[in-house]
Amino acid sequence: MAVHIEDLAIGDLARRTGVKVPTIRYYESIGLMPEPARSEGGQRRYGAGHLARLRFVRHARDLGFEIDAIRELLAMAADPQGGCGEAHAITRAHLAEVEDKIARLVALRDELRAMLACDNGRVADCRIIEVLADHEKCLHDSH
Amino acid sequence: MAVHIEDLAIGDLARRTGVKVPTIRYYESIGLMPEPARSEGGQRRYGAGHLARLRFVRHARDLGFEIDAIRELLAMAADPQGGCGEAHAITRAHLAEVEDKIARLVALRDELRAMLACDNGRVADCRIIEVLADHEKCLHDSH
DNA sequence: GCTACGCCCTCTAGCGACTAGAGCTTCAAG
DNA sequence: CTTGAAGCTCTAGTCGCTAGAGGGCGTAGC
Numbered sequence: 328m329a330v331h332i333e334d335l336a337i338g339d340l341a342r343r344t345g346v347k348v349p350t351i352r353y354y355e356s357i358g359l360m361p362e363p364a365r366s367e368g369g370q371r372r373y374g375a376g377h378l379a380r381l382r383f384v385r386h387a388r389d390l391g392f393e394i395d396a397i398r399e400l401l402a403m404a405a406d407p408q409g410g411c412g413e414a415h416a417i418t419r420a421h422l423a424e425v426e427d428k429i430a431r432l433v434a435l436r437d438e439l440r441a442m443l444a445c446d447n448g449r450v451a452d453c454r455i456i457e458v459l460a461d462h463e464k465c466l467h468d469s470h
Numbered sequence: 471m472a473v474h475i476e477d478l479a480i481g482d483l484a485r486r487t488g489v490k491v492p493t494i495r496y497y498e499s500i501g502l503m504p505e506p507a508r509s510e511g512g513q514r515r516y517g518a519g520h521l522a523r524l525r526f527v528r529h530a531r532d533l534g535f536e537i538d539a540i541r542e543l544l545a546m547a548a549d550p551q552g553g554c555g556e557a558h559a560i561t562r563a564h565l566a567e568v569e570d571k572i573a574r575l576v577a578l579r580d581e582l583r584a585m586l587a588c589d590n591g592r593v594a595d596c597r598i599i600e601v602l603a604d605h606e607k608c609l610h611d612s613h
Numbered sequence: 614g615c616t617a618c619g620c621c622c623t624c625t626a627g628c629g630a631c632t633a634g635a636g637c638t639t640c641a642a643g
Numbered sequence: 644c645t646t647g648a649a650g651c652t653c654t655a656g657t658c659g660c661t662a663g664a665g666g667g668c669g670t671a672g673c
Contacts, residue, residue, distance in 0.1 A: 390578055390581065390582070391578060415586060418582055418585055418586055419586065421582060422579065422582040422583065422586065425575055425578055425579050425582060426579060428575055429572060429575045429576060429579060432568055432571055432572045432575065433572060435533060435534060435568055436565065436568050436569060436572060438533065439533070439561055439564060439565040439568060440565065442561055443558060443561055443562065443565065
């Protein structure tokens, strides 16, 4: 909060947050970002509040939160006196999903590695095609 | 190949492969599955070849291969005399993506776990909102 | 043969989260 | 005052399906 930032063009905001220009406009269109002020010629002009909010959004997206979850997180962030139990619930649900995804990807990784253990010869002898053609040859039954 | 399967309705094929009926029609529309024969009344009738091909597709999709990659794998599977180097290349590329995704998800998981280490009190003290609002408080700089 | 019911048909539109392009206007540096 | 980058709106496309409307087909029982 040392420097007072005002009147950023959309491109400046994009550079400062790492969010692409069309994506910023898209966020505005779905109500995730508020409509900014406009220059006399009609161009968007952003301030420190927009910058902070967009960084919050960007970070949450990087963390894999869905837009609707971010909407809820934003609403909570706007109310510092409220409880954060809901934020916990959202985060826990998200964590569970992430852990599940990791487990499935690890199984998949092992399977892909096993598939690569072939001598690169003809298709007739290739484990990759073979495994894909016949599920029984898989390492796991998980899928 | 013990039993000769012919004249499956689309629903039978769906049950035998675990691929939903509209998805089978979708695969046909994008040329991933060939157009099947039709009954007198115009309903699709599938044979053993379709069944095998759809199982191949299903399995590859489960393994996270994209449709275009599956197209290439299918073309290779159809040519058992050809080399399988390309199948290796596709699989290796896919494996690299999967490993990358795992690494990022693990970092994310740790971050989410750290975020949950808050006493569930007011938003003003909540690490979740705080971390999302300020990237600097993250565990990693990876994102 | 007739009816009932489940399955099948085509077609269009929608999802999430953007991304790309056309065709035009505005801004700021030189 | 000109130029060129960056902004504007709008539409349409991406991927891999999924949902729904409004109808036609197939078969089992009577």
